[in-house]
Amino acid sequence: MIAHKRKIGRFPWRYKESLVFILSVIIIGIVLQVTIGKVDFNLFRAPVNIITGVCIVLFLAIFSLARKTPFYRWFSGVPFSVTLIGALLAFGLVMGLIPQQPQADSQQHAIITLPGFNQVTSSWYFVLVYFITLLSLGALIARRLIRFNIRDYAFYLNHIGLWTLLFSAGLGAPDMKRYMMYVKEGELEWRAFDGDRRTGYLPVTIQLNDFDMEVYPPKLILLNRLSGKLQPESKPDYFPVGREKTNGVLGDWKIEVNNYIHDAIPDNDGTYRSVAIPAAAPAANVTATHTATGDVRKGWVCYGNTVQPHRVLPLNSDCCIFMTQPQPRRFLSDVDVFFKNEPKIHAVLEVNKPLKAGGWTIYQTGYDRKAGRMSAYSSLELVYDPWLYPAYAGIALLAAGSVCLVCFGNRKKKSYELE
Amino acid sequence: MSWSEFLWFAIPAVICWLTAGTLVYLNKKDSAADLLMVAGIIIFAAFIIGLWIGQKEPPLRTIGETRLWYSFFLATIGYFTYRHWKYKWMLSFSSLVACVFVFINIFKPEIHSTDLMPALRSYWFVPHVTVYILSYAMLGAATITSAIQLVNINKGKPDPKLYRLMDNAVYVGFGFLMLGLLMGAVWAKDAWGHYWSWDPKETWAFITVAAYLVYIHIRLLKPDAKLALWILFLAFVLLMITWIGINYLPVSQNSVHTYTN
Ligand code: HEM
Numbered sequence: 001m002i003a004h005k006r007k008i009g010r011f012p013w014r015y016k017e018s019l020v021f022i023l024s025v026i027i028i029g030i031v032l033q034v035t036i037g038k039v040d041f042n043l044f045r046a047p048v049n050i051i052t053g054v055c056i057v058l059f060l061a062i063f064s065l066a067r068k069t070p071f072y073r074w075f076s077g078v079p080f081s082v083t084l085i086g087a088l089l090a091f092g093l094v095m096g097l098i099p100q101q102p103q104a105d106s107q108q109h110a111i112i113t114l115p116g117f118n119q120v121t122s123s124w125y126f127v128l129v130y131f132i133t134l135l136s137l138g139a140l141i142a143r144r145l146i147r148f149n150i151r152d153y154a155f156y157l158n159h160i161g162l163w164t165l166l167f168s169a170g171l172g173a174p175d176m177k178r179y180m181m182y183v184k185e186g187e188l189e190w191r192a193f194d195g196d197r198r199t200g201y202l203p204v205t206i207q208l209n210d211f212d213m214e215v216y217p218p219k220l221i222l223l224n225r226l227s228g229k230l231q232p233e234s235k236p237d238y239f240p241v242g243r244e245k246t247n248g249v250l251g252d253w254k255i256e257v258n259n260y261i262h263d264a265i266p267d268n269d270g271t272y273r274s275v276a277i278p279a280a281a282p283a284a285n286v287t288a289t290h291t292a293t294g295d296v297r298k299g300w301v302c303y304g305n306t307v308q309p310h311r312v313l314p315l316n317s318d319c320c321i322f323m324t325q326p327q328p329r330r331f332l333s334d335v336d337v338f339f340k341n342e343p344k345i346h347a348v349l350e351v352n353k354p355l356k357a358g359g360w361t362i363y364q365t366g367y368d369r370k371a372g373r374m375s376a377y378s379s380l381e382l383v384y385d386p387w388l389y390p391a392y393a394g395i396a397l398l399a400a401g402s403v404c405l406v407c408f409g410n411r412k413k414k415s416y417e418l419e
Numbered sequence: 420m421s422w423s424e425f426l427w428f429a430i431p432a433v434i435c436w437l438t439a440g441t442l443v444y445l446n447k448k449d450s451a452a453d454l455l456m457v458a459g460i461i462i463f464a465a466f467i468i469g470l471w472i473g474q475k476e477p478p479l480r481t482i483g484e485t486r487l488w489y490s491f492f493l494a495t496i497g498y499f500t501y502r503h504w505k506y507k508w509m510l511s512f513s514s515l516v517a518c519v520f521v522f523i524n525i526f527k528p529e530i531h532s533t534d535l536m537p538a539l540r541s542y543w544f545v546p547h548v549t550v551y552i553l554s555y556a557m558l559g560a561a562t563i564t565s566a567i568q569l570v571n572i573n574k575g576k577p578d579p580k581l582y583r584l585m586d587n588a589v590y591v592g593f594g595f596l597m598l599g600l601l602m603g604a605v606w607a608k609d610a611w612g613h614y615w616s617w618d619p620k621e622t623w624a625f626i627t628v629a630a631y632l633v634y635i636h637i638r639l640l641k642p643d644a645k646l647a648l649w650i651l652f653l654a655f656v657l658l659m660i661t662w663i664g665i666n667y668l669p670v671s672q673n674s675v676h677t678y679t680n
Contacts, residue, residue: 082636089629096622099670121617169615178612330537351537352610363612383612391614392605399601405594409587 011070018074018083025132026087029125030115038122041174046386049171056134056167064142076139084133091129095120130170137163154404161397168394172387179382180365183208183335192382202382203340204360210334213373215326217242217262218282218303222250223312223322231319238324241284252291253315258298259285266308272300278373281305282326286313306374326372333364333378349380360384420469428466429521435459436494436514443507456498456510463491476535479548486520488549492556493517500560504584512563543606551599555662557592558631561585562655565648572645586638589651593631600624619670623661630654 008016044052066072074080094117101108101118108118116123141159144152179192183206190205220239222231230236231251239248239255247256264272264283272283283302289295297315303323304310313321330350337345339358347355349364361383368375439455467487470478478484497513500506535544564585571577603624604614615621634650660668 078636078640082633085629085632085636089626089633092622092626092629095617096619096626096670097668100617100622176613328537329535330540352541352606354609354612361612365612381612385613388608395601395604395614399598402594402597402601405590406598407594408590410583410590 011074013070013074013079015079015083018080021080022083022087022129025128026125029123029128032124033116034114038116038119039124039127041122044171044174046175049174053167053171056138060135060138060142063139064146067139067143067146072139072143075136076143080136081140084129084136087129088133091120091126130166134163134166134170137166154401154408157397157401157404159401161394161399161401163394165391165394165398168387168390172385172391175384175386177382177384181206181380181382182377183333183380184377185209185211202360204358204382205338206362206380207336207338208333208378209336211331211367211375211378212278212334213331213367213375214329215282215373216329217260218326219324220250220255220284220286220301221322221324222253222315223320224318225314225320226318241323242282249291250288250321251319253288253321254291255289255321256287257284258287264302266302270300272302279305279307281308281373282323283311284323286321288313288315288321290315306371328372331364331367333380335362335380337362349378359386420466420473422470424469425466426525428462428469429525432459432463432466433518433521435462436518440511440514443501443510452510453498453502456494456514459514460491460494460498463487463494467491477545479545483524485548485552486524488552489555490517490520490524492552493520493559496553496556496560500584500588504580506584508567509560509563513560516559516563538610541606541610543602543609547599547602547606550595550602554592554595554599555658557588557595558655558658561588561592562651564588565651569645569648572648577644582644585651589631589634593628593635596628596631600628619668620661620665622670623657623665627654627658627661630657 008020063072067076098108098112098117100120112118120126137159141156141163144155144159177194177200179194179200179202181189181192183189185208188205188207190201192200192202194200217240220241222237223229224231237250239250241257242260242262246258247254249255261272261274261283263274263276263280265275265277265280266283267273272285274280281302281304283300285298285300287296287298295316297313299313300311301313301321301323302308302311303325312323315321332348332350334348335346335355337347337355337357339345342358345355345357347362349355349362351364354361354363363381363383364378365381366379368377435455436459439452439459442452442455467478470484470487478487493513494517497509497517500513501510564581568577568581568585571581603621607616607621608614630650631654634647634654637650638647
């Protein structure tokens with residue numbers, strides 16, 4: 001190979017020079033990190049990020065005049081791109097192996113925190129390599145656009161799409177705002193908290209009219225009341241109630257579900273009846289027969305909730321049938337949203353169904369887990385991301401490029417195969 | 420239909436596939452192998468459809484259920500690739516690996532829960548998981564190809580056609596991988612508020628994508644063939660960590676995307 005005979009540093013540059021270059025950048029990044037701390041994204045809030053973006057584009061346009069030079073060819077060429085992607089992969093591995101912390105109050109060792117291995121995405125080396133990737137990819141696109149060839153559409157879709165996405169996601173990150181709001185049922189709320197638990201006053205007020213939740217039918221399990229362990233200990237049995245099957249096995253007991261009420265509340269005589277109110281909870285009437293002795297136990301089980309008692313079916317001195325906590329199927333908040341000087345917006349928020357209004361997106365995120373359906377509040381997240389649409393444009397181009405890859409595979413012969 | 424009927428479909432499918440995988444090597448006329456392979460795929464598909472109808476939700480949530488699709492697509496893609504490229508080992512290998520996944524499901528069924536949590540109840544769910552499984556099957560095939568090529572190289576006679584097959588499989592598999600990632604991003608925006616949060620599962624998805632990008636780009640210049648083959652192998656190891664191994668990493672405690680009980 002020619003590369004081996006060539007002295008390092010002399011053009012054309014290849015992998016060795018690329019590696020030296022990237023390693024130097026990473027070392028500079030680590031030194032900056034240790035000396036001045038992590039990158040403060042707030043410095044790049046609009047309009048600084050917009051100016052940076054314009055400068056990047058202008059730089060690429062001017063730089064493209066030098067596209068015939070060996071430096072440009074290297075900077076926009078394969079060995080450098082492979083090295084860049086490799087560096088990003090290495091950062092990914094650090095993030096994938098060391099738990100990342102959004103806040104600074106870390107319990108980790110200084111070896112991890114000092115070079116920022118617990119907050120890689122706001123470290124200098126990550127930001128620098130990300131920035132250089134943006135420039136390198138941009139230079140490549142400029143070079144290939146100048147000698148435009150429509151047959152390379154897959155190349156354009158993939159690389160321009162990725163560039164647009166990296167550009168908008170990177171420069172847009174400082175402008176993104178995320179707040180949590182905890183709204184009590186029947187009340188108005190305007191205070192919101194950011195990631196550092198600081199209160200922010202947003203141009204929006206939310207009133208929670210109603211919080212509701214649907215749950216899946218729960219499961220029956222066999223519990224040892226003394227040890228608190230599920231039975232049989234080696235491989236615990238479980239039986240889903242409220243489905244087609246009404247009989248099954250829990251350990252040594254055959255069980256038969258006589259009656260399942262999804263919205264049950266207790267009656268005075270110890271039975272349950274169906275009433276569709278938030279205080280209702282799933283309950284099941286079960287007959288259990290011991291497979292060896294033939295003993296029969298019959299009764300109601302119910303997980304209960306904050307207002308209903310918990311009920312188990314005792315089988316013998318230490319075992320009982322227990323109902324698991326019903327898991328949520330969906331939970332929803334009926335809200336009125338008021339933006340300053342705008343008419344009120346009525347909406348039902350649900351996971352996967354946020355409300356987009358006034359430049360903000362409002363998400364249903366949580367509720368009081370202990371109270372479940374009886375939760376007295378609903379937690380909502382408010383997100384503001386003005387760079388979302390350019391990012392989506394990048395995603396759309398990339399998706400089109402991926403479809404090309406799927407449909408055509410690797411049609412093009414590699415240049416070295418043509419010789 | 421439910422998991423209790425799995426054996427009635429799994430065993431006939433496995434018999435069809437394994438017989439087909441053996442017959443291609445024995446018979447000159449391989450229509451018997453073709454027939455058996457397709458029969459196995461249809462039997463297996465019938466179970467998946469039955470299960471889907473039976474539990475009223477797409478069987479895509481638990482690892483056991485995604486393994487079903489993995490077997491199905493490995494057999495299907497393996498069959499079509501064999502038809503196109505005429506490599507007999509392609510048929511045998513993919514049916515063997517498909518059967519291994521069937522057996523894992525028989526002996527270690529992780530099928531406990533079929534209740535979808537609220538965040539998973541979205542129209543993105545089925546396409547997102549399906550393209551990922553297609554991608555895993557394609558990239559799995561590429562990895563097998565690279566292993567065979569490595570053996571060929573050590574014997575001193577690499578097969579140039581294999582490089583073409585490998586590159587094609589990677590391009591198609593990578594296309595699916597990106598589609599899965601992008602759908603995941605758009606879905607995450609609706610479910611969690613941002614399209615990319617560097618959650619551990621997302622981070623590992625990024626690592627996997629980056630590894631395959633290294634392979635794709637390193638192959639553009641005349642590469643050290645062995646290096647590229649090893650990168651492909653390594654990329655598949657990373658893919659497996661993303662898919663399965665992540666549940667065992669300490670970072671996964673912070674992930675919103677690990678659904679094991
Ligand atoms: C989704 C991401 C990407 C995909 C699917 C992709 C795919 C491809 C493909 C298929 C080619 C060969 C096609 C052709 O030359 O016409 C190519 C070439 C290339 N790519 Fe990428 N790529 C991606 C990201 C990147 C990134 C992040 C970089 C740089 C940091 C990069 C740099 C290059 C370079 C330098 C070439 C060689 C083109 C030339 O020299 O003219 N690519 N890419």
